[in-house]
Amino acid sequence: MPKDAKGGDFVEITKLDGAIRGTLMPSHSKDTIVVKLSSGYNLAIRKGKIKKITLLKKLSKQKKERIGIKHKKGLKTVTILHTGGTIASEVDYETGAVTPQFSPEEITSMFPELENLVNVKSRLISNMFSEDMNFSHYNNIAQEIEREVKGKVDGIIISHGTDTLHYTSAALAFILEDLDIPVILVGAQRSSDRASTDAKINLICAAKFIAKTDFSEVAICMHENMEDETCLILPACKTRKLHSSRRDAFKPINTKPWARVYFNEDKIDVVDNRFRKKENRKLKLNLFNEKLKIGLLKSHPNMIADEIKRYERFDGLVLEGYGIAGNFPINETDEFTKENTKIYNELKKLANKIPVIASSQTIFGKINMNVYSTGRKLQEIGIIGGLSDMTAETAFIKLAWLLSNHPKQVKELFMHNLRGELSLRLSDTAFI
Amino acid sequence: MEKIDYEKIGFKCGLEVHAQLETHKLFCKCPSLVNDPNKTDIFIQRRLRAPAGETGHIDIAALHELKKGKSFIYEAKPTSSCLVELDESPPESLNHAALETALQIALMLNCQVVDEVIFMRKTVIDGSNTSGFQRTALIGLNGYIKTSKGRIAIATVCLEEESAKKIKEDSKTTTYSLDRLGVPLIEIATDASIKDNEHAKEVASFIGMVIRSTGRSKRGLGTIRQDVNISIKGSSRVEIKGFQDLRSIPEAIDNEVKRLIKLKDHKPEVRKVNLDFTTTFLRPMPGSARLYPETDIKEIQITKELLAKISLPELIDEKALRLEKEYSLNPYLARELVKSNINLSQYKIKFSNLEPSLIASILTEMPKEIKSRFNLDYSFKEKDFYFVLEAINQNKVPKDSALEILVEIAKGKEPNLDRYKKADDEELEKYIKELVKKNKELSTNALMGEIMKEYKGKVDGKKVMQILKRLR
Numbered sequence: 001m002p003k004d005a006k007g008g009d010f011v012e013i014t015k016l017d018g019a020i021r022g023t024l025m026p027s028h029s030k031d032t033i034v035v036k037l038s039s040g041y042n043l044a045i046r047k048g049k050i051k052k053i054t055l056l057k058k059l060s061k062q063k064k065e066r067i068g069i070k071h072k073k074g075l076k077t078v079t080i081l082h083t084g085g086t087i088a089s090e091v092d093y094e095t096g097a098v099t100p101q102f103s104p105e106e107i108t109s110m111f112p113e114l115e116n117l118v119n120v121k122s123r124l125i126s127n128m129f130s131e132d133m134n135f136s137h138y139n140n141i142a143q144e145i146e147r148e149v150k151g152k153v154d155g156i157i158i159s160h161g162t163d164t165l166h167y168t169s170a171a172l173a174f175i176l177e178d179l180d181i182p183v184i185l186v187g188a189q190r191s192s193d194r195a196s197t198d199a200k201i202n203l204i205c206a207a208k209f210i211a212k213t214d215f216s217e218v219a220i221c222m223h224e225n226m227e228d229e230t231c232l233i234l235p236a237c238k239t240r241k242l243h244s245s246r247r248d249a250f251k252p253i254n255t256k257p258w259a260r261v262y263f264n265e266d267k268i269d270v271v272d273n274r275f276r277k278k279e280n281r282k283l284k285l286n287l288f289n290e291k292l293k294i295g296l297l298k299s300h301p302n303m304i305a306d307e308i309k310r311y312e313r314f315d316g317l318v319l320e321g322y323g324i325a326g327n328f329p330i331n332e333t334d335e336f337t338k339e340n341t342k343i344y345n346e347l348k349k350l351a352n353k354i355p356v357i358a359s360s361q362t363i364f365g366k367i368n369m370n371v372y373s374t375g376r377k378l379q380e381i382g383i384i385g386g387l388s389d390m391t392a393e394t395a396f397i398k399l400a401w402l403l404s405n406h407p408k409q410v411k412e413l414f415m416h417n418l419r420g421e422l423s424l425r426l427s428d429t430a431f432i
Numbered sequence: 433m434e435k436i437d438y439e440k441i442g443f444k445c446g447l448e449v450h451a452q453l454e455t456h457k458l459f460c461k462c463p464s465l466v467n468d469p470n471k472t473d474i475f476i477q478r479r480l481r482a483p484a485g486e487t488g489h490i491d492i493a494a495l496h497e498l499k500k501g502k503s504f505i506y507e508a509k510p511t512s513s514c515l516v517e518l519d520e521s522p523p524e525s526l527n528h529a530a531l532e533t534a535l536q537i538a539l540m541l542n543c544q545v546v547d548e549v550i551f552m553r554k555t556v557i558d559g560s561n562t563s564g565f566q567r568t569a570l571i572g573l574n575g576y577i578k579t580s581k582g583r584i585a586i587a588t589v590c591l592e593e594e595s596a597k598k599i600k601e602d603s604k605t606t607t608y609s610l611d612r613l614g615v616p617l618i619e620i621a622t623d624a625s626i627k628d629n630e631h632a633k634e635v636a637s638f639i640g641m642v643i644r645s646t647g648r649s650k651r652g653l654g655t656i657r658q659d660v661n662i663s664i665k666g667s668s669r670v671e672i673k674g675f676q677d678l679r680s681i682p683e684a685i686d687n688e689v690k691r692l693i694k695l696k697d698h699k700p701e702v703r704k705v706n707l708d709f710t711t712t713f714l715r716p717m718p719g720s721a722r723l724y725p726e727t728d729i730k731e732i733q734i735t736k737e738l739l740a741k742i743s744l745p746e747l748i749d750e751k752a753l754r755l756e757k758e759y760s761l762n763p764y765l766a767r768e769l770v771k772s773n774i775n776l777s778q779y780k781i782k783f784s785n786l787e788p789s790l791i792a793s794i795l796t797e798m799p800k801e802i803k804s805r806f807n808l809d810y811s812f813k814e815k816d817f818y819f820v821l822e823a824i825n826q827n828k829v830p831k832d833s834a835l836e837i838l839v840e841i842a843k844g845k846e847p848n849l850d851r852y853k854k855a856d857d858e859e860l861e862k863y864i865k866e867l868v869k870k871n872k873e874l875s876t877n878a879l880m881g882e883i884m885k886e887y888k889g890k891v892d893g894k895k896v897m898q899i900l901k902r903l904r
Contacts, residue, residue, distance in 0.1 A: 017544060018544075018574065028731060029731075032547065032548060034550070036723075037570075039570075039587075039588060039723075040552065040554070040722060040723030041550070041552055041568075041569075041570040041588070041590075041723060042550045042552060042570075042723075042725060043546060043550070043570060043573075044546065044547050044548035044550055044731065045547060046547045049547075091483060091555075091724050092724075093555075093722055093723065093724060096723075096724040096725050097724075098724065189520075190519065190563075193483070193724070194483075194553070194563055194564045194565060195480040195481050195482070195483050195498075195555065195556075195557050195563075195564025195565065196478065196480055196481075196519050196562060196563045196564040197481055197564075200481045201479070226476050226518060226520055227476050227477045227478065228477060228478045228479040228503070229477055244521075245515065245520055245521040245522060246515065246520045246521070247520060263479075264479075264501060264503075
């Protein structure tokens with residue numbers, strides 16, 4: 001291979017059985033060279049078969065023309081903060097590269113529908129998979145939001161990977177005290193390089209909701225169903241990803257969505273109006289303590305006490321137990337359940353030392369630790385859960401946030417509704 | 433109109449042949465029900481985003497419509513579509529049977545097989561793919577076939593997903609059925625060295641025969657389709673899509689060339705064949721550069737071990753020729769046997785008293801005749817044929833009764849062989865004698881008719897004729 005041949009260069013590869021011309025592509029394996037043929041197909045050639053590679057033409061990169069965008073009077077200004085889940089991508093058919101687009105010009109040129117809805121500002125604040133995020137990223141996003149609020153934007157859209165989108169939304173809801181603008185997280189279940197991406201609809205519906213309402217909370221905006229016609233505005237602390245791949249993976253848990261936004265119509269349905277509106281509140285950040293160690297432990301058959309013992313050096317633990325009481329195997333009922341007594345003892349020891357919270361694997365429904373003897377026993381040893389209907393994920397975020405900001409009042413504040421994370425009443429419609 | 437001199441006008445022509453494979457879908461386990469008869473339960477409205485940086489590369493008309501807010505309605509049946517077809521779940525592992533067939537075909541067309549199968553996304557925005565692209569992979573390249581007018585190069589053999597079928601369209605929406613979306617499709621492209629219109633038909637027919645020789649392609653109308661690319665000196669390339677019947681190729685090319693001769697200045701375009709073999713404008717020609725890698729599918733190594741496992745089937749043409757010689761069959765019957773994948777030697781061993789051509793026509797022709805003449809849609813089982821062939825082989829019934837016995841079976845009846853029992857020779861001769869005596873004025877043929885009516889299926893026509901001739 002000529003030393004100066006790089007991806008994008010046009011080369012001729014001489015093999016034992018003939019020559020092939022094409023554009024050099026990055027190879028996924030060290031044993032092959034990949035070229036893009038004039039037909040558009042990528043061809044991998046084993047290095048052992050190659051006699052010679054001749055560079056025919058260096059890649060000539062065309063500089064993109066930058067067109068400044070003019071902000072329109074009378075439209076709200078929205079900042080899109082990109083954290084990694086890409087909303088817009090451009091495919092380079094020459095090199096096969098998919099390049100995420102982040103600048104306001106690029107976003108607006110790719111989604112011209114935005115132009116008449118809002119004035120777009122846009123910034124890349126991190127570029128990561130959502131599964132890699134931790135408390136420091138929540139703090140970082142919150143500080144970027146504060147910066148935008150100080151800069152007088154009317155709303156913020158955060159593009160985010162979908163895997164932990166619902167953790168981030170809950171975390172931001174807790175951090176951003178007295179938020180007075182909308183902060184809407186959007187993700188995509190189909191990547192934005194493809195024509196069928198859901199990113200566009202999610203983004204435009206989020207922008208439309210900001211443009212047309214005085215909503216001032218943290219929310220998630222994703223597809224309502226498999227169609228591209230409507231998106232839901234979902235409560236930050238009461239939403240969960242319930243499907244690994246569908247566009248409508250995000251569902252409200254134990255509550256209704258706040259609103260439905262129609263993509264192709266000038267229409268918004270307010271489904272549940274219990275959200276805060278603009279009223280000159282002053283934003284205050286209550287950040288996470290990034291050093292905290294919080295665990296999340298799921299009960300399962302054949303559990304052993306060591307699994308609980310591992311958390312003795314943690315600052316808090318959320319139990320994702322079975323059923324209505326968030327049950328754990330703590331009853332010794334026969335010769336085969338001796339381990340359960342050890343589990344009980346470990347939980348008791350732990351709950352004496354750190355806050356231990358109960359939540360349920362059922363996802364939907366409330367915890368009620370009174371209805372079942374196991375639940376009562378868990379309550380007696382100090383496990384907190386009461387009548388919470390928080391998902392395990394929201395309970396995890398709330399525990400971490402309480403330990404960061406109100407370490408002395410964890411038990412008392414946990415069952416106190418701070419950001420709409422707790423429902424007083426469960427309606428019959430708040431299920432799948 | 434005068435005959436076209438294809439050489440003089442600088443005729444250039446290449447073919448693209450598409451064939452659906454008879455196996456489950458390419459990237460999921462859904463069955464390949466091209467026209468699923470079950471109830472449509474899923475209706476989904478979608479929109480595609482016009483991809484960035486796209487101008488001349490893709491369907492300009494479709495791009496324009498997308499920008500105007502055109503949407504698509506996808507109709508699907510749970511029996512033939514899952515979340516993969518709905519673009520709600522990524523592609524699952526590749527259908528290996530389909531890959532093996534693609535490799536077979538590539539090798540039969542003398543192609544170099546790729547070292548690695550890399551699936552690409554071919555951007556398609558007319559809605560015919562829910563994802564907005566078609567998944568396609570190069571399997572073989574630089575092959576050739578031999579024809580009566582010299583070698584024709586096979587540029588590429590690809591394995592790809594069949595698109596969704598358009599059901600209806602208005603100015604705001606286009607409706608597609610997802611039944612056939614994702615059915616494995618082989619695409620074979622020749623170079624542009626086809627000499628004339630008849631040659632195009634020959635090449636298409638040969639490639640079709642190669643595909644069918646694998647025994648893994650779907651059968652029936654529309655399962656193998658031809659697109660023809662043509663140009664003449666001074667014209668741009670025109671693609672004529674949608675040939676389902678090879679016989680229409682020569683005439684349609686002829687008509688299109690005449691149109692091109694009249695037309696001087698035009699843009700590359702895609703046209704479809706009309707019923708009268710003229711063509712109409714379909715859309716502007718897509719460029720080749722609209723492919724980028726499909727990152728959801730892992731590259732597949734084509735190892736020596738895998739290639740060693742691929743056996744090459746005997747070509748239908750060769751097999752038919754062999755049968756013709758071996759069993760002195762006429763070419764038509766030999767081909768029919770191969771097409772129906774019937775192992776004649778096995779029957780010949782079992783029913784050794786019978787002529788191969790009799791066995792062949794009972795197995796291949798009679799079911800067709802029963803369907804068309806008696807309007808009976810029955811699919812004969814091997815044991816049905818065994819029953820009839822055995823009876824004839826044992827001389828229990830005359831061979832002329834085969835059709836009637838099969839008709840009985842097709843009607844769901846248990847055939848009573850006694851009814852067809854061969855008539856006693858003496859008795860037959862006595863009957864014929866009397867008949868001849870009584871009807872002196874009748875012609876031999878008329879008498880023959882009378883006798884056959886009386887002895888329906890119980891006598892051998894040849895024999896009756898012999899007796900008649902002897903007695904008159």
